[in-house]
Amino acid sequence: DSGVTQTPKHLITATGQRVTLRCSPRSGDLSVYWYQQSLDQGLQFLIQYYNGEERAKGNILERFSAQQFPDLHSELNLSSLELGDSALYFCASSLTGDSGNTIYFGEGSWLTVV
Amino acid sequence: AQSVTQPDIHITVSEGASLELRCNYSYGATPYLFWYVQSPGQGLQLLLKYFSGDTLVQGIKGFEAEFKRSQSSFNLRKPSVHWSDAAEYFCAVGVTTDSWGKLQFGAGTQVVVTP
Numbered sequence: 001d002s003g004v005t006q007t008p009k010h011l012i013t014a015t016g017q018r019v020t021l022r023c024s025p026r027s028g029d030l031s032v033y034w035y036q037q038s039l040d041q042g043l044q045f046l047i048q049y050y051n052g053e054e055r056a057k058g059n060i061l062e063r064f065s066a067q068q069f070p071d072l073h074s075e076l077n078l079s080s081l082e083l084g085d086s087a088l089y090f091c092a093s094s095l096t097g098d099s100g101n102t103i104y105f106g107e108g109s110w111l112t113v114v
Numbered sequence: 115a116q117s118v119t120q121p122d123i124h125i126t127v128s129e130g131a132s133l134e135l136r137c138n139y140s141y142g143a144t145p146y147l148f149w150y151v152q153s154p155g156q157g158l159q160l161l162l163k164y165f166s167g168d169t170l171v172q173g174i175k176g177f178e179a180e181f182k183r184s185q186s187s188f189n190l191r192k193p194s195v196h197w198s199d200a201a202e203y204f205c206a207v208g209v210t211t212d213s214w215g216k217l218q219f220g221a222g223t224q225v226v227v228t229p
Contacts, residue, residue, distance in 0.1 A: 043219035056214040099215045107157035
């Protein structure tokens with residue numbers, strides 16, 4: 001158990017809908033990351049937050065947004081969902097978010113868009 | 115931009131045999147290097163990491179990896195594989211010059227263990 005908690009574990013929704021994925025980082029970690037794992041793209045970095053502020057952005061679509069709240073939990077919002085958004089979405093956390101920190105991953109949220 | 119290559123998509127190994135998974139990276143400086151394992155239906159678990167110092171790194175579950183700067187490689191090894199080692203293994207690179215610690219992952223190597 002990495003200490004990173006993600007909900008829901010599984011989610012099935014229809015195209016055009018909006019979903020919210022939630023993540024609680026490890027106790028004491030200030031930085032949260034979101035990654036997407038799909039069959040065709042592999043593991044891709046989406047976005048990183050540190051203590052409530054966005055710090056790094058990767059291949060995140062404009063239809064996706066995220067935030068980190070004062071209690072350090074984070075949410076990833078996916079809107080206008082398309083079939084291609086079906087993937088495993090990982091949340092991860094690290095102590096300060098600096099390069100060289102060990103990053104711990106949750107078990108992921110499986111999203112299926114039908 | 116940095117890149118990570120895992121040349122082997124799929125490896126089959128007999129239980130008790132040794133295992134070596136290859137990872138090559140492309141980056142202008144020495145990056146931070148990681149190996150993660152993903153068991154079926156599970157998240158990513160950190161096996162080991164290299165930041166600096168001794169180029170032979172010991173990890174959990176009996177795994178080790180060796181950083182070779184001249185070959186830009188960070189290969190993962192295990193002397194004797196157990197059936198529970200069947201999983202997908204990912205090599206990842208962290209950028210040392212970047213202030214923020216996002217990782218770039220290889221495509222993964224699927225390991226199948228046969229009796």
